[in-house]
Amino acid sequence: MRSIRLVSSVLAPLLLVAMIVVATAQYVGVRSIVLGLPAVNEEGEGVIIPARIYLYYPGSGIVDAKPSNLVASDTKDSVKVAYYYAAISTEHNPLDYDLLVNFNTSLSVGGPSASGFIATGIIMLFEGVELPINATMTGMLAPNGLLLPVAGIPAKVVAASNSGYELMVIPATAAVKLPEENIAIVRVCSVDDAVGVLEGLKPLTINVNVSVAKEVFGRIASRFVNDTKFFMRVAEEIAKELHPSQAETVKKFIEYANKALENRDYYSAASLAFVAAFNASMAYIMSGKDVEKLWQILGKPDEVRAKAARYIEATRLKFEAAQHVGIWGFEALAMAEVRLYLSETLAESEKPFDQVISVLRAYTALSWAKLAYNKLKPEICEQIEKWHSSFHQLKW
Known part of the structure; x- marks a missing residue:
């Protein structure tokens, strides 16, 4: 059994950012593990993407994801975060190894939703533990090891069940109604918990104040509902200016977002609405239309960043003024800070594409900041599961 020391949790986010090394190495040892990664295709259907992770020794901190032409930059970045976190939390020097994740697919791979499972797999490689062949997992890794909710979990559950998996690990905070499938679902709070589950151990527990349940989930649900409606409204307005074929693609994502709202899958709804707004904005720019009109709909970059x-x-x-703060609330604030930083790095670019990405990142930064409730702290995973039993009865 392994425990993550406090110093690892504190230093990991700093080291993740600091360590970027490019070099070559001759390897004398290699370990590998195969993961079945749940994903969602462009039609909103769940799929399983096989991926083999290779851990090489000795190395120099090189992290790569292939096929290069199919793996998006945000996925590559999330793989790096997963590797550095896994190495640091298991007290290995990430600069002593190299890592390759090979996605066995002809589909485009984007987003960070597999980073939690990838980190879990790498930890098991470091520890020499085999992954059960009947288990899969989804969830985004936070720099401090928490497992954050991702979009499309219901579709991923169906895909996992249809693919023969018997166990699926998902984020404890994934406030979504799951379909009735022949698969066991285990909710965990962190990657450390996930490793414990997959190694046959019992997840960690922390003292809990049950009275915050409705307030916490109410904040999260209402925030995602507001985000969904905003991005859908933006996407619909931009779609009016597009060619019918381009507008049809945007409308398809809006329909997916509406369906997710109906199913009370609020995080997925917000994510799909965001994709609709992104695709609409990019199509608008590619058509060569007046950029100033786009800013009237989407928001002027400088003003959105400033807000x-x-x-x-x-x-x-x-x-800073609070005497005590919860780590989950602090994590939300950290996510907001990171997204604002990414937004501001593109502020000086004169390319309309970069400005669109900058604006959308600023909006996501604002959304995370509004989730940064300073009393939001870790709870017992078993207790969170109980909250979910009554979650869908609450009215927002």
């Missing part, structure tokens, strides 16, 4: 920065600063001051 996000002001809200994040105000939230940070609240955290």
